[in-house]
Amino acid sequence: MAKKLKEYYDLVYIEFLSDKIIEVYPEFNKEKFKGLSYPEINSLEFGDRQTLLANNLNLVMELPYSKVLSIFSKVLGPELEDNSGTFSQGYWLWPIGKYVELFGANYFKETTNFTKELTKCFTAEYCMRPILKKYPIETLNLLEEWSRDTNLRVRRLASECVRIRLPWAKKIDVGLTYFEEFYKILDNLKNDPDKYIQKSVANNLNDLYKESPDKFAIVIQRWKKNPSDECQWIMKHGSRNVQ
Known part of the structure; x- marks a missing residue:
């Protein structure tokens, strides 16, 4: 039987993560x-395992947020070559991502700079x-x-990250409140050749349709004039729940 995702975060993992951090921050208290x-x-x-680990990282390191990110930035390792390999x-x-999610909301510059590297x-x-x-x-800008x-x-x-109904996350309506800014992001990506990006944009459209069919229709009307092959696929996949 294959391991469940949660089971990868166990005692062996705790040892592994500790050793990674100690390589760049020897003061890290592994036993604690x-x-x-x-x-x-x-x-x-x-989800609760991630929250536990993130909170415990905060308790053990006892450092300013910017200092913690400086340490984490040194353990990220090599960049992935494409949009696969995440898991x-x-x-x-x-x-580490959960730590940023829990403790980074008050630090716009530090959080966004680190997040760009983490992704x-x-x-x-x-x-x-x-x-x-x-x-x-x-x-959004x-x-x-x-x-x-x-x-x-x-x-x-x-x-x-702007998806209204991102799985495993609370619904966020920024794309509805600031629709034109939201639209610019999707518009920049409507012809992207990467399939993972196409799926993400399509999922944004699907979420938008569920919350505001009128705003969904605005996007489709703007895009359906001489669309690229990529854009046609995005519109079709993003319209999968349209009645």
């Missing part, structure tokens, strides 16, 4: 981290949700820049 995290982690489901190679970075090695849409909620215009980035994982992040 283990004591806080194990054996409680075995009784928790996936097969970058899975071990999940508690190149893992995924980071959840890190950006608190920032997006607290600083909607500033974040930044994401519009990211949607034109040369790195395809950064471009995907620009789309994925």
Whole structure:
């Protein structure tokens, strides 16, 4: 029987993550981290395991947020070459992303700079949700820049983190309240050749239809005039629940 996703975050993982951090921050108290995290982690489901580990990282490191991110930036490892490999190679970075999600909402510059690097090695849409909620215009403007980035994982992040109904996350309606800014991000990506990005944009359209069919129709009307093959696929996939 294959391991469940949550089971990858166990005592062996706690040892692994501790050793990664110690390589760049020898003062990290591995035994304290283990004591806080194990054996409680075995009784928790996936999401609660990530929260436990992130909170315990905060308790053990006892450093300013910017200093913690400086340490984490040194353990990220090599960038992934394309939009695959998130869970097969970058899975071990999940508690680091959770730490940013839980503690980074008050630090716009530090959080967005780190998140842009994190997504190149893992995924980071959840890190950006608190920032997006607290600083909607500033974040949307930044994401519009990211949607034109040369790195395809950064471009995907620009789309994925603004999804209204992102799985495993609370619904966020920034795309409805600031529709034109939201639209610019998707418009920049409507012809992107990367299939993962196409799926993300299509899922944005699907979410938008469920919340506001009128705004969904605006996007379709703008895009259906001489669309590229990529845009046609996005519109078709994004319209899969249209009645």
